[in-house]
Amino acid sequence: MMQRIRQGIIHAFWMVAMAALIGAVFNMVRTAGIPMVGDWSPKAVTEIHAGDLEVIGLGDAVELFEKGNALFIDAREPGDFSGGHITGAVNIPVEKAAEHLDEVRAMLKTGKTLIAYCHDVNCPLGADLVKDLRNQGIGPIKVMPEGWVGWMDKGYPYE
Amino acid sequence: MDANPVQVILSAARVVLGALFFYAGAIKIVDPAAFALAVYNYHILPAWLVNMTAIILPWVEVGAGICLVLGLWIPGGALIVSTLLLVFTVALGFNLSRGLDIACGCFSTSATAEKITWWYLLRDSSLMAASFMVLFGDQGRYSLERALRGRLVRKP
Numbered sequence: 001m002m003q004r005i006r007q008g009i010i011h012a013f014w015m016v017a018m019a020a021l022i023g024a025v026f027n028m029v030r031t032a033g034i035p036m037v038g039d040w041s042p043k044a045v046t047e048i049h050a051g052d053l054e055v056i057g058l059g060d061a062v063e064l065f066e067k068g069n070a071l072f073i074d075a076r077e078p079g080d081f082s083g084g085h086i087t088g089a090v091n092i093p094v095e096k097a098a099e100h101l102d103e104v105r106a107m108l109k110t111g112k113t114l115i116a117y118c119h120d121v122n123c124p125l126g127a128d129l130v131k132d133l134r135n136q137g138i139g140p141i142k143v144m145p146e147g148w149v150g151w152m153d154k155g156y157p158y159e
Numbered sequence: 160m161d162a163n164p165v166q167v168i169l170s171a172a173r174v175v176l177g178a179l180f181f182y183a184g185a186i187k188i189v190d191p192a193a194f195a196l197a198v199y200n201y202h203i204l205p206a207w208l209v210n211m212t213a214i215i216l217p218w219v220e221v222g223a224g225i226c227l228v229l230g231l232w233i234p235g236g237a238l239i240v241s242t243l244l245l246v247f248t249v250a251l252g253f254n255l256s257r258g259l260d261i262a263c264g265c266f267s268t269s270a271t272a273e274k275i276t277w278w279y280l281l282r283d284s285s286l287m288a289a290s291f292m293v294l295f296g297d298q299g300r301y302s303l304e305r306a307l308r309g310r311l312v313r314k315p
Contacts, residue, residue: 011235019218038210
């Protein structure tokens with residue numbers, strides 16, 4: 001038994017070494033290759049999540065909010081939403097987007113700025129929701145990447 | 160070589176596990192950027208290790224998968240698959256328990272499909288059990304290694 005494990009460890013070592021070599025070389029020559037050490041800063045992560053969507057920072061968002069010109073959409077799960085959310089926000093989880101199309105259309109008609117958000121910069125659900133709605137021809141909706149956590153950290157109004 | 164049912168089952172488990180890992184690795188190789196994001200979303204590895212993992216791990220899965228399907232270096236392949244499943248199960252359980260709503264990144268690199276659930280934990284644990292049985296019990300029936308050895312022995 002010990003012999004088998006020892007043999008396994010030696011083989012596994014060579015297999016991992018070979019995989020590392022093949023993976024690194026293949027990654028270098030292919031067009032879809034990625035850098036060995038990636039940029040995972042909040043800015044880069046937002047770029048990945050939001051892509052070409054229109055992004056709005058906390059400062060601009062709260063300014064619109066205070067003037068009564070912002071409508072927030074909380075893309076988190078209902079459980080998270082009921083635990084606290086930006087004052088006046090409506091809850092539309094991504095997978096329920098189809099059930100809220102008319103509601104979002106009505107929100108857009110008010111002429112106010114629609115802002116979707118999720119938990120924090122690492123959560124893609126706000127951006128996912130906006131993309132989903134955009135694919136159905138509904139927009140424009142902005143994304144606030146800092147999300148619920150960023151809003152709370154600033155001490156802005158919530159309920 | 161009489162048909163020992165236990166060995167037949169272990170060989171079947173080995174081939175199925177190998178095929179699963181080959182498939183899981185291959186689809187991650189297709190889109191490294193998407194898989195890197197899936198790895199990042201687990202929030203377990205330090206940022207500098209995320210891309211390296213996304214580049215290398217799929218090839219480890221593919222390599223171990225090939226070994227298990229063909230029956231070459233079975234203890235090595237089974238040890239890798241068992242260790243990976245253990246790591247995946249722990250990572251999955253950790254994120255489920257802290258309530259992270261993320262994609263599994265297991266058999267798909269899509270960020271929206273395949274959200275992690277407790278069912279995935281059960282799946283990974285079952286696969287892990289099978290993998291450990293192969294690691295300790297598989298005698299290499301229906302394996303390329305045995306076929307090759309048999310030929311060598313038969314040669315005058």
